[in-house]
Amino acid sequence: MTSPDDRSDPTQEPAIRDEILRLRSSIDNVDGALVYLLAERFKFTQRVGELKAQGGVVPADPLRERLQIERLTTIALEAGLDPAFAEKFREFIVSEVIRHHERIAAEHGRAGVLDTYS
Numbered sequence: 001m002t003s004p005d006d007r008s009d010p011t012q013e014p015a016i017r018d019e020i021l022r023l024r025s026s027i028d029n030v031d032g033a034l035v036y037l038l039a040e041r042f043k044f045t046q047r048v049g050e051l052k053a054q055g056g057v058v059p060a061d062p063l064r065e066r067l068q069i070e071r072l073t074t075i076a077l078e079a080g081l082d083p084a085f086a087e088k089f090r091e092f093i094v095s096e097v098i099r100h101h102e103r104i105a106a107e108h109g110r111a112g113v114l115d116t117y118s
């Protein structure tokens, strides 16, 4: 099977080129897995957002986030990943989730107003 990276030929030296292309194929697999995992994570957080809106719970949960940071810092250190990078990545995703939850809460609020007057 060809990978999109086969079109980008990094060098004429066959041994080096072949290893880079093999590595890129594995990188493509990891990137694909990350996208699938993120899609699954957003499905779960979407449902949490709906439940929070129903239950009148605010979107952000700083205590839960502190526990996530502690846990992910430990895992990053064990895995040999820079924990500062792991935290930047977590924060990037969670801030997007909170934006989604704010939107769900606003929509829920509007639906509530419509219910009241319908």
Ligand SMILES: C=C(O[C@@H]1C=C(C(=O)O)C=C[C@H]1O)C(=O)O
Binding pocket: 045, 048, 049, 059, 060, 061, 062, 064, 065, 093, 094, 097, 098, 101
């Ligand atoms: C998903 C939640 O809402 C927010 C998003 C979080 C996340 O994406 O992991 C964690 C805590 C909250 O700030 C939650 O409370 O579990």
